[in-house]
Amino acid sequence: MGETDLRMIDNITETDMPRVPGDLREIFEQLPLGCFVLSNTQRVLEVNHSAARLLKVERHALLGRYLNRYLSQRHREMLQARLAILADGAPETLELEFLDWDGMRVPVEARVVRIGIGPQTDACYLLTAADLSERCRAEERLRAQQAELARAYRFLTLGEMARGLAHEINQPLTAILNYANGGIRKLHNGQLSSDASRGLLEQIATQVQRAADVIRRLRSLLQREPPGRERGEVNVLVAEAVKLTQTEVRGYHARIRVALGRNLPTVQVDQLQFIQALVNLILNALESMGREPSITPRLVIATRWDGTNKVEVAIHDNGPGTTEEITAIMTDPLFSTEYSSIRMGLPVTRAVIEGHGGRLWATPNRHRGMTLRLALPCAEENTDVTTTDRVRGG
């Protein structure tokens, strides 16, 4: 029915309208879009300059050839599948990647429409292609910038974590050195019984084990690179972040309490990134509390499940920071007037959490200080599990 209407309109146009000067062919050539007229076997029946430019070939080199030559296997199939389902007159759009003469990928937004008219002719198609490489390049640049930012952030927090780990390793090393040196002296003075030396060696072994554990933790942290999302338990990640900030907590003479919620669903996270985000939030709270020397810094870290599809981590402090200030810092890295790598890392921390589909926000405490809260969506399969349970239960 639509077809008949169109023809009627065509007829009217031809009789009443003044004719377009020159050849329609010229207009076709001048179109900024790459246009291909394809046979049903996808041979190029007609093509304009823009299309030839897109593929970096001469127009005549395309004519009569199969377009497949300029498509990868995957995109060949994508195009074929789309053409097969085309209804008369109804265009379809799809994103395709051409391979130009040099084999470089050319991403395009393609629109295909059937133009084969009449039952006696084989179906033909018009494929118009808008070059997306500029947009892709911009996206590529953005991705590179984000990766760079993430790298800088990782470096920054790794630096903080490395400091903590260095201190942690220093403790057992100090003990080992003392045990060994003390043992040597006692041995030299004939003060060391064989029982005492056994005890001493056991102590040394324990401390070596302690240092090795720190190194193992460091290694397992680093091995998670390159970043990838994996299933993780928020409580385990929080515990790791707390361990990593132990030295800083000691340095600030802060009291720390960790209240881990029970039966939390798992989350899908880049574990290293998430631990770094937590480390940064803890350091930020410490730094904020450290600005008021008259108080004993108290840090409470709590985790809980919100009952639906989010796991929450709350970091309470009793520092002088306000929610307005922290919100401003989180959105604008240059807001803070004093230089602090931790505070400058907050926007990235927020970006990391939001990148995980989560949210980071601040709320004031009833008495003093404030609470930074972050919510992460539960991993997909958690809900599957509940659904299955429900089905089974019902």
Next chain:
Amino acid sequence: MSQQPTVFVVDDDPAVRDSLRLLLESVGLVAETFSSAHQFLDATEPEQSGCVLLDIRMPGMSGLELQRRLVARGITLPVIIITGHGDVTTAVQAMKTGAVDFLEKPFNDQVLLDRIHDAINRDTQARRARAEQDEVGRHLATLSPREVEVLDLIIAGKANKVIALDLGISEKTVEAHRARTMDKMQVRSTADLVRTVLLYRTSRPTADSPPDTP
């Protein structure tokens, strides 16, 4: 006072504490260990001699705060600060608050022991000096008001004749006062007398001395 100097180890890491005790005992030092600044403060008395080996990073009370409280309680033990790596700022602060030394973990045992011996020597000398001063103070307390007047004028460098004129007494009486003062102060010469008293007064500016300026 006659008790042996003790090394007071304050560190919240049990292994570091225990190993330090072993190391110190291996060279015949007496060591007492504490897991927190509070525990140490509760247990110490000003009479105890020795030195403190203090980890500056501890939960509860900072090493710096502990130093301040020790001073407030009249405990003058020399404090050696132990720090983690690269804690220069804290170490500088510690030295400003009166720590005598600081060491970075992990430390060379000989260096540590040398520093500890230095600190103990320093403490012993300080205690001896204080004991001497206390004695001078006790001697000064036995002087009569008149003898103190004479003493002050002697210190001001005045001759017997001038002192006699100033105080309106005879030169002979001045000589008698001077002799008794030197006797009570247990010094043999005027130079000795002046030095001892001046040393005492400068070490204790609030002590029972009359204002020197007329």
